[in-house]
Amino acid sequence: MTGVHPAWLPTSAFRPIGSRRVRVLGDGPVVGTVRAEVAAATAGHGGALVDDGPADLELVVASDAGETDPEAFVVGRAGATTVVRAIAGVGLLYGLHHVVRQGESAFTGEFPARRHAPRQAVRMLDHWDNVDVHPVMGQVERGYAGGSIFYADGVVRADLSRARAYARLLGSIGVNRVGLNNVNVHRTEATLLTDLLPEVVRLADVFRPHGIRVHLSVSFAAPITLGGLPTADPLDPAVGQWWARTTAAVYAAIPDFGGYVVKADSEGQPGPFDYGRDHADGANVLARALAPFGGTVFWRAFVYDHHQDWRDRSTDRARAAHDNFAPLDGAFEPNVVLQVKAGPMDFQVREPLSPVIAAMPRTRLAVELQVTQEYTGQQKHVCHLVPQWREVLGFLPWGEGGATVADIAAGRADGPAGGVVAVSNVGDDPFWTGHPLAQANLFGFGRLAWDDRLVPEAVLDEWIGLTFGDVEGVRAALHEVMGGSWLTYERYTAPLGVGFMVNPADHYGPNVDGYEYSRWGTYHFADRDGVGVDRTRATGTGFTGQFPAPWRDVYESVQTCPDELLLFFHHVPYGHVLRSGKTVIQHIYDTHFAGREEVCRMVETWSRLAGLVPVEVHERVTELLSEQLRCATEWRDQVNTYFWRKSGVPDARGRRIY
Ligand code: GCV
Numbered sequence: 001m002t003g004v005h006p007a008w009l010p011t012s013a014f015r016p017i018g019s020r021r022v023r024v025l026g027d028g029p030v031v032g033t034v035r036a037e038v039a040a041a042t043a044g045h046g047g048a049l050v051d052d053g054p055a056d057l058e059l060v061v062a063s064d065a066g067e068t069d070p071e072a073f074v075v076g077r078a079g080a081t082t083v084v085r086a087i088a089g090v091g092l093l094y095g096l097h098h099v100v101r102q103g104e105s106a107f108t109g110e111f112p113a114r115r116h117a118p119r120q121a122v123r124m125l126d127h128w129d130n131v132d133v134h135p136v137m138g139q140v141e142r143g144y145a146g147g148s149i150f151y152a153d154g155v156v157r158a159d160l161s162r163a164r165a166y167a168r169l170l171g172s173i174g175v176n177r178v179g180l181n182n183v184n185v186h187r188t189e190a191t192l193l194t195d196l197l198p199e200v201v202r203l204a205d206v207f208r209p210h211g212i213r214v215h216l217s218v219s220f221a222a223p224i225t226l227g228g229l230p231t232a233d234p235l236d237p238a239v240g241q242w243w244a245r246t247t248a249a250v251y252a253a254i255p256d257f258g259g260y261v262v263k264a265d266s267e268g269q270p271g272p273f274d275y276g277r278d279h280a281d282g283a284n285v286l287a288r289a290l291a292p293f294g295g296t297v298f299w300r301a302f303v304y305d306h307h308q309d310w311r312d313r314s315t316d317r318a319r320a321a322h323d324n325f326a327p328l329d330g331a332f333e334p335n336v337v338l339q340v341k342a343g344p345m346d347f348q349v350r351e352p353l354s355p356v357i358a359a360m361p362r363t364r365l366a367v368e369l370q371v372t373q374e375y376t377g378q379q380k381h382v383c384h385l386v387p388q389w390r391e392v393l394g395f396l397p398w399g400e401g402g403a404t405v406a407d408i409a410a411g412r413a414d415g416p417a418g419g420v421v422a423v424s425n426v427g428d429d430p431f432w433t434g435h436p437l438a439q440a441n442l443f444g445f446g447r448l449a450w451d452d453r454l455v456p457e458a459v460l461d462e463w464i465g466l467t468f469g470d471v472e473g474v475r476a477a478l479h480e481v482m483g484g485s486w487l488t489y490e491r492y493t494a495p496l497g498v499g500f501m502v503n504p505a506d507h508y509g510p511n512v513d514g515y516e517y518s519r520w521g522t523y524h525f526a527d528r529d530g531v532g533v534d535r536t537r538a539t540g541t542g543f544t545g546q547f548p549a550p551w552r553d554v555y556e557s558v559q560t561c562p563d564e565l566l567l568f569f570h571h572v573p574y575g576h577v578l579r580s581g582k583t584v585i586q587h588i589y590d591t592h593f594a595g596r597e598e599v600c601r602m603v604e605t606w607s608r609l610a611g612l613v614p615v616e617v618h619e620r621v622t623e624l625l626s627e628q629l630r631c632a633t634e635w636r637d638q639v640n641t642y643f644w645r646k647s648g649v650p651d652a653r654g655r656r657i658y
Contacts, residue, residue, distance in 0.1 A: 001430060001614065001616040001617075003430070004162065004165060004430050004432070005430055005431045005432060005436065005439075005617075007169050007432055007439050007442075007443075007467065008169070008172070008439065008443050008463055008466040008467045009100075009168065009169060009172060009466070010466075010467070010469075011041075012469050013100055013466045013467075014037075014040075014041035014100060015045070015103075016099075016100075016102075016103045016104045016106065016107060017038065017041045017042065017047065017057065017099065017100065018041045018042055018045030018046065018047050019042075019045050019046040019047045020042070020047040020055075020056035020057055020107065021047060021048055021050045021053070021054065021055045021056050021057070022038045022042065022047060022048070022049055022050065022055060022056065022057040022058075022059065023049075023050050023051065023052075023055040023057070023058045023059070023060075024038055024049065024059045024060075024092075025058070025059070025060045025061060025062070026059075026060065026061025026062075026089060026092060027061070027089075028061075028088075028089045029089065029208055029209040030088070030089030030090050030092070030093050030208075030209055030210070030211050031061060031089040031092060032089075032209060033089075033093055033168075033171065033209045033210060034059055034089065034092050034093050034096050035049065037096060038059070038096070054080075054081070055081055056080065056081060056082065056107060057081070057082045057083075057084070057099065057106075057107075058081055058082070058083045058084070059084045059092050059095060059096055060083065060084065060085050060086075060092075061085075061086055061087065061088060061089060061091075061092055062085055062087070063087060064085065064087050067086075067087045067115075068087075069087075069091070069117050069118075070086070070087055070088035070090055070091055071088075071090055071091050071094060071117065071118050071121075071174075071176070071211075072086065072087075072091050072115060072116065072117035072118075073085065073086040073091040073092065073094055073095030073098065073115075073116055073117075074086070074095075074113045074114065074115045074116070075095055075098060075099065075106075075113065075114060075116065076111060076112055076113030076114060077106070077107070077109070077110050077111050078110055079110070082099065082106050082107055083113070084096065084098070084099060085113075089211070090176075090211035093171055093172075093210070093211055094116070094118075094174055094211075095116070097171075097172040097173070097174075098116060100172070100466070101462055101466065103465070118174060118449075118450045118451070119406060119410050119450065119451050119452055119453075120406070120409055120410050120417075120419045120420045120449050120450070120452075121410070121411075121417055121419060122176070122177060122296075122337070122366060122417070122418065122419020122420065122421070123174055123175050123176050123177070123419060123420055123446065123449035123450065124175065124176070124177035124178065124179065124215070124298070124366070124419060124420070124421040124422075125170065125175055125177070125178050125179070125371070125421070125422055125423070125424040125445070126178075126179035126183065126217075126261060126368075126421060126422070126423050126424065127140070127148070127150070127178065127179055127180055127181065127182070127423075127424050128140060128141040128142055128143065128182040128183065128184070128372070128423060128424075129141075129143070129148040129150055129151060129180070129181055129182055130148070130151070130181070130182050130186060130188075130189055131148075131151040131154060131155065131156075131181065131188045131189050131192070131196070132151075132154055132186065132188045132189075133147075134186060137184075139151070140427050141182050141184060142372050142374040142423070142507075143372060143425075143427050144372065144373060144378045144379035144380070144425070144427070144433075144434045144435075145379060145425060145426055145427030145428075145429040145431075145432060145433050145434040145438075146427035146428040146429040146434070147427055147428045148427065148428065149162040149163050149166055149426060149427065149428050150163055150180060150181075150203060154188060155196065155199055156196070156199035156200070156202055156203060160202060160203070160206050162428060163203065163206045163207075164206050166426060166432075167206050167207045167209070167210040167212060168210060169432075169442075170207075170210060170212060170446065171209075171210030171211055171212060172446075173442075173443055173445075173446025173447055173450070174446050174447075174449065174450040175212060175445075175446050175449070176211055176212055176213065177212060177213050177214075177215060177258050178207055178212055178213075178214055178215065178424075179214075179215045179216070179217055179261045179298070179421075180192070180200065180203055180214055180215065180216055180217075181216060181217045182217060183217045183261055183262075183263035183269075183300065184263065184267070184268075184269060185217050185218060185219040185263075185269070187225075189217070190218070190219045190222055190225055190226060191226065192216050193216055193218055193222060193226065193246060193250065194226050194246065194249075197249070197250060197253055198253070200214065200216065200253075200254065201253050201254055204254045204256070204257065208256065213256050213257065213258035214254070214257065214258055215257075215258040215259055215260060215261050215298065216250075216260060216261070217260070217261040217262065217263070218260045218261075218262060218286070219269070219270060220232055220262060220264045220265075220269065220270045220271045220272070220274075220282060221270035221274075222242075222246070223238075223239045223242040223243065226246075227242045227246070229242060231275065232270065232274070232275070233275040233277065234272055234275065234277050234281045234282050234284070234285035235275075235277060235281060235285075239285060240285050240288065240289070243285055243286055243288075243289035244288070244289045246289070247286075247289035247290055247293070247295070248289075248292075248293075251293040251295070255293075257293070257295060258295065258296060259290050259295035259296040259297055259298065259335070260286055260290065260295070260296075260297045260298070261297075261298045261300070261339070262282075262283070262286065262297060262298070262299050262300060263300045263302065264279065264282055264299070264300070264303070265279070265282075265303050266300065266302050266303050266304070266306075267302075267306050268306075271303075278328060278331075279299065279303070279324065279325065279328060280328045280331035280332050282299070283297055283299040283332055283333070283336045283338075284331075284332065284333045284336065286299075287332070287333035287334075287335045287336045288333060290335055291333065291335050294335075295335065296335050296336070296337055297335065297336050297337070298337050298339045298366060298421065299332075299336055299337070299338055299339060300338075300339045300340075300341075300368070301321045301324070301325050301338050301339065301340040301341070301354075301356055302321065302341055302346075302368075303320060303321060303324045303325075304317045304320035304321065304521065305317070305320065305521065306519060306520055306521070307519050308519050308520070308521040309519070310516070310517045310518065310519075310523060313541075314541070315521065315541075316521070316533075316535060316541035316542075316543055317344075317345060317520070317521035317522065318344040318345055318535060318541070318543045318568075319344070319541060319542070319543050319546065320344075321340065321341075321344060321354060321356045322344075322354075322355050322356050322359060322546040325338060325340075325356055325359075325360065326355075326356060326359040326360060326546075328360075328363075329359065329360040329361065329362050329363050330362035330363065332363050332364070334364070334416070336363075336364065337364045337365070337366045337418040337419065338356075338360065338363050338364065338365050338366070338418065339366045339368050339418075339421055340354050340356045340357055340365055340366065340367060340368060341354060341368045341370075342354060342357075342367050342368060342369055342389075342392045342405075344356075344543070345499055345522065346375070346522075347369075347370040347374055347375050347376075348375050348494070348497075348499040348500065349375060349376055349383075349388075349486070349489055349490045349493055349494065349499075350490055350496075350497045350499070350564055350565065350568075351497065351499065351565075351568065352497070352547075352551075352555065352565055352568060352569075353392065353395050353397060353405065355543075355546035355547045355548075357397065357405055357408055358397035358398065358408070358547065358548050359546070359548075360415075361413075361414060361415040362415065362416075363415070363416070364411075364415075364416040364417060364418040365408055365409060365415070365418040366409060366418035366419045366420060366421045367392065367393070367405060367406075367408075367409050367418075367419075367420050367421070368421045368422065368423070369385075369389050369392070369420070369421070369422040369423075369445065370422060370423045371385070371422045371423055371424055371425040371441050371442055371445050372423050372424060372425040373385070373425065373438065373441070374507055375499075375500075375502065375507055376486075376489055377489055377628065377631075378506075378507075378508050379425065379433055379434035379435040379438045380434070380435065380508075380624050380627045380628060380631070381435075381485075381489060381624075381627075381628040381631065381632075382435070382437050382481060382482055382485045382602060382621075382624075382625070382628065383485050383486055383488075383489045384437070384440055384441065384444070384456075384460065384482040384483065384485045384486055385441050385444070385486055386440070386441065386444035386445075386447075386448060386456040386459055386460065387456040387486050387487075388486050389444070389445065389448050390448060390452070390454075390455075390456045392405055393405050393406040393409075393420070393448060393452035394406065394452060394453075397547070397548060397551065398548055398549070398550075399549070399550040399551070404452070406420075406452035419449075420448075420449040420452075422445050422449075424442070425438055425441060425442055426442065431617075431620065435620075435621070435624050436617045436620055436621055437478075437481070437482055437621060439463070439467065440460060440463045440464075440467075440482060443459070443462075443463045444456070444459045444460070444463065447459045447462070456483075457479065457483060460478075460479065460482060460483060461475070461479070464478045464479070468613060471612050471613070472612075473608070473609070473612055474609060474612050474613060477605050477606070477608060477609055478609075480601075480602075480605045481602045481605050481606055484598070485602070488595050488598040488599065488602075489595070490564075490591075490595075491591040491592065491594055491595030491598065492591070492592055492595030492596050492599070492632045492635045492636055492639075493510070493595075493635055493639075494524075494639075495567065495587065495588045495591060495592075495639070496532070496563065496564060496565070496566045496567040496568075496584070496587065496588075497564055497565040497566065497567050497568035497569075498524045498531065498532060498533070498567035498568060499522065499524075499568065500514065500515045500522045500524070501513075501514060501515075501524065501639070502514055502515075504518060504520075508631075509631055509634060509635075510631075510634055510635045510638040510639060511638075512524075512526075512638060512639060512642045513642075524567070525571055526642070526643070526646050527646065528646055528647065528648070529573055529574070529647075530571055530572050530573040530574055530576070530584075531567055531571065531572070531574070531584070531643070531646075532566065532567035532568075532569075532570050532571040532572050533567065533568065533569070533570075533571060534569075534570060534571040535555075535568065535569045535570075536555075536556050536569065536570065537552075537556060538556065540569075540570075540571075543569075544556045544569060555569045556569075558570050558572060558576065562579075563578045563579050563580055563587075566578065566584070567584075572584055574643070574647040574649055575649070583649075585643060585647055585649045586651070586652055588639065588640065588643050589640055589643075589644075589651045589652075589653075589655070589657070590653075592635065592636040592639050592640050593636060593640075593655060595632060595635075595636065596629075596632045596633055596635070596636040599625070599628055599629050599632045600629065602625060602628070603625045603626070603629055606618075606621055606622065606625055607622070637657075637658055640657045640658075641657055641658045644657045
């Protein structure tokens with residue numbers, strides 16, 4: 001491969017448009033993008049961008065009294081013309097990519113006009129990119145795909161062609177906001193808000209033609225570190241004035257700036273607790289500065305004590321976000337969005353929903369997901385996460401008949417809207433994502449954020465078709481390798497929702513006791529008799545009580561707690577019989593043998609694709625699959641051996657345990 005991989009937008013994906021006569025009507029930068037896409041697709045492929053005469057495809061921006069959403073579009077086909085209409089350029093761009101995904105079927109027969117609109121108003125990707133290379137975290141914190149596509153040599157890159165190609169990819173899947181820098185704001189990064197602002201203007205210019213607004217992560221201590229004030233106390237009038245002045249300067253430079261992202265009082269970042277204030281005080285001072293310009297502050301709820309004593313059984317990290325934030329419901333300004341990680345811990349392969357999401361009906365809530373595979377194989381393992389996110393977004397916090405998590409985020413559950421946010425997984429790697437198949441996670445995030453009701457297999461199928469075309473055998477093989485890979489990853493790693501068991505330094509590879517005696521508050525409490533964390537109200541930390549009914553009771557009882565979360569909520573004997581009918585210890589052995597076997601099958605299936613997918617993709621994935629198999633073997637043997645030694649219970653099937 002020479003140059004950068006086109007991801008899901010290779011020339012072949014535009015073939016159905018390429019041979020057609022296309023008319024684009026409308027003005028503005030995003031319509032300009034639509035026109036440029038069509039011109040590129042048709043050049044040399046027999047089609048043309050036409051001003052008049054008959055057209056096979058019409059893409060039209062036109063006022064429509066009944067439509068208020070600039071991101072919506074209507075597509076239909078009558079006679080021999082497919083027509084896409086929207087009231088703004090951004091809707092037209094989304095309509096164009098809808099047609100690209102439909103392929104030939106968008107030009108076949110007739111079909112009535114149908115409206116498409118995003119279920120979430122905010123569909124955002126956060127970048128944990130540092131401007132400088134951080135001595136421990138590198139340039140992209142928890143990044144597994146090389147350096148930042150935005151920054152090099154301590155400034156925004158002179159050549160922004162990668163950022164431009166990325167903006168195009170994001171626009172095609174409907175992402176409409178991007179956080180440009182790490183939520184852990186270091187010295188140089190803090191100055192994006194002030195000294196480096198002209199550089200941020202260049203990035204905003206790159207994203208704007210794709211319908212994307214940019215955000216900056218800011219440090220709560222900025223009034224001190226950048227403004228020279230003696231305090232960052234949110235209730236100090238001088239602090240409020242500093243934020244107002246600084247924010248006004250940002251909007252003078254970038255009128256469509258999206259707003260701020262803030263990690264405060266979390267893992268060493270400064271915050272309102274430093275001044276005895278709460279997080280509503282903290283968020284609101286920034287919100288007031290942003291309000292006159294229509295900006296939003298995304299305030300993260302990832303606040304917990306990371307200096308715990310493992311001897312202290314009363315503190316439970318899972319409880320922290322709810323303890324800190326639920327009492328503040330209704331206290332935030334209307335332009336504050338509380339950004340809540342989907343699970344109460346930290347992007348594990350399996351967690352229950354964060355109970356904060358169901359606890360704050362008067363607060364705008366965004367659900368935060370992690371596309372970058374920090375705990376899910378670090379883009380060395382195939383781990384297709386779309387099914388996990390589909391489960392999160394479709395979860396029913398109040399049980400059958402109630403609202404889903406996606407409804408809460410979208411403001412359809414009688415509360416205000418917040419949206420869906422995720423941590424991006426790209427870097428300057430030629431494949432964008434390190435693992436070429438991890439591109440599907442980025443694609444899938446955009447698609448689910450647009451419509452959480454999409455079926456994960458169908459989303460994967462779209463991605464395969466766009467990326468690889470219709471080569472005999474490829475589609476089925478990729479479904480085989482990727483479709484169940486999240487559950488495969490779960491099988492060979494930490495069992496039954498207990499989480500972690502990774503190396504504390506890099507969060508990769510097995511280390512069963514890696515966090516067992518740590519200050520981070522992530523434990524499994526395995527002893528000779530049993531394993532798991534008692535988070536019940538009856539005898540444990542009381543975390544189950546943070547959920548509404550029915551889940552508070554479902555999780556409370558070992559009889560009703562879903563197997564896959566049993567060890568998240570309960571400490572049970574190894575002989576405890578799961579709802580599946582297996583004992584916990586036998587489940588651990590069986591899943592670890594099975595998970596590793598599934599990776600062997602992935603390797604075999606992938607090997608059959610030699611010659612059917614581009615050679616560089618085949619080689620890269622082959623290499624990574626051998627690392628995945630090595631690592632899965634290590635996980636299997638370390639986890640099984642650990643629990644065999646602890647419990648003394650042999651594998652009922654007599655397999656080799658060390
Ligand atoms: C950006 C986890 C990660 C950190 C990350 C943090 C967060 O703890 O390991 O690298 O920091 O989450 O989401 O803020």
